[in-house]
Amino acid sequence: MRVGIFGQGYVASILAIGLQRIKNGEIGYEGIPFADKLPYRIEDIEIVTAFDIDANKVGKKLSTVAKQYWQNGIKFDRDYIIKEGYRDQRGKGLEVDIEETVGKLIDEYEKKNIDVFVNLITTESAQPFMNAKEFHNAIKRNDIDRISPSQLYFYSVTQYEKPASFINCIPTPLANDPAAVELAEENKVTLFGDDGASGATPLTADILEHLRERGRKVLGIAQFNIGGNTDFLSLTEEERNKAKELTKSSIVEDILGYDAPHYIKPTGYLEPLGDKKFVAMHIPYISFNGAEDELIINARINDSPALAGLIIDLIRLGYMAIERQQFGTIYPINAFYMKMPGPREAKSIPKIVAYHRVKEWIELKVEKEIIG
Template sequence: STFVAGLEKLKKGEIEPYGVPLAGELPIDFKDIRIVGSYDVDRAKIGKKLSEVVSQYWCDVNSLSDDPVVSTGVHLGSVKNLPIEAEGLEDSMTLKEAIERLVDEWSKLDPDVIVNTCTTEAFKPFGNKEELLKAIENNDKERLTATQVYAYAATLYAKKRGGAAFVNVIPTYIANDPAFVELAKGNNLVVFGDDGATGATPFTADVLSHLAQRNRYVKDVAQFNIGGNMDFLALTDEGKNKGKEFTKSSIVKDILGYDAPHYIKPTGYLEPLGDKKFIAIHIEYTSFNGATDELMISGRINDSPALGGLLVDLVRLGKIALNRKEYGTVYPVNA
């Protein structure tokens, strides 16, 4: 809803593009983005106009230039233990039938870019496409996640259409799973992912890059995130938290070239914090002549707006990559 509301205000010139990293640097304008479809698994939202759903969260957005009806998606247990009444296509049909339904609907909507923003899931990567195809054929609803189903449907849609892009902003491996990357390359699909990484993690990454450039030796890293929104509630599930932890903590070795001791993962749920999460970062490092320095940073970050602004860029970058036929994943864009 934050992405939709913010995009509408951008189009109308009501807000400045603060929080959109590549605001005026891309050949595609904000006004060129059209929302042709929307999916949810919350029974209270399905069947309503997108504007009606958005207005529940943003009272200053009463109408949308693009206002599709919210369609039924796939949940596969991803919203279990959350305070919503879930409804998914898989509740009344096989996974294969659900995928066929999605591809058929997308073919009518004709999107260039499909964005996955569903709730963080507990997942297991496939590694090879044969295992993925077998799970779908066997209707294995315990093995597959909603994101994996959407991503596979996107490969079939891209093949049928002649090209599309899939942007995955949750931790489930798509851009980092060889099974999906292989399928994407062979079916004209661009894949961006995995995880939005819009709060403390990119800040930690920037600080680590700064220290590496100045030849400081990082001794340890601690990063805490506590929030009160639906995603942080979902992350109280250990399996979901584990997936998020890996996508966050993998930045340490990627940036430094060595795996400094670290603790980087969502730390807890506190409802009064709402969408404005609390972050804290502590980094200890060795400087010249053996001196040990420490950095301690704390802050409050609005979670949804940070991702919403990034999505404005990712949608445009997805279209650019599609135009260039850069099928498979585009590593420099990935989290």
């Protein structure tokens, strides 16, 4: 399983480090949901290339970049050099030839013979295209003001001849964009997305399910997230935070069946917290005889390893989907691993429920996918 990465940041680096340490026999499979329950071995995953736009990373070796995130020293079996990616050109009035940019990306995909792509670039604002023709037209018109970097990366993967998987771990709507799903189906691409469900959101989803099943009426949800990594820093930009807010809030009505007032979003950047974010949750609810209870949860959660562990599964599931020739998007997988599971009409379901949907998919028990 040969993997290409977009965005060699914290998550991508922890993914590479953890994978290498597993191969070295230094650590176990903790934090990987379907660790040894898939037909493909974790040890057979090979990350072979990555694209970034940070001048401090492009042209450097993985081992040099990884030092920013891991000070204990590590030697990689495959110490690839970070390639120059596609920088957001929207609103900059620059001359860029999209087809030429895509062609250069594909040259690298072919050279490295990639099977699975993982999108881990900085959260961006982006609008779905909604129909495939619009997407094609934007490319044909060379409309660089319309296309976000993630959309361009995804498009490039659809133009790559080899059937492949694209795992969208960021909030940009791709699995939630019918246009992207259609392009994926047409071009033998499996698309998982959107926005990796690590950290506090899956926990909130499961708690809401617990309350719903017991007939308790949720009065409101306050969930704060404060972290000190660059992901949190970038979310201090309002446009980017909006994308996150959208992905995180869809769970409330989907699970409860009504929209309890809620505030669920990353709220701040505090450097000393580093990657270990601080999460606080407050959920008041009505119980029998009008009694008012409340849940108060405080947690410190290492952000990047939480997502990297899920990606170890997603890479192997992506590879399995290619082998099964299942293209477009796959709801049972998205429902468990993603905050905003595609396709667009699909609902968020609690992760404790979605886990069993993944199992059924693995065991080929999903005849026809039922959505929501």
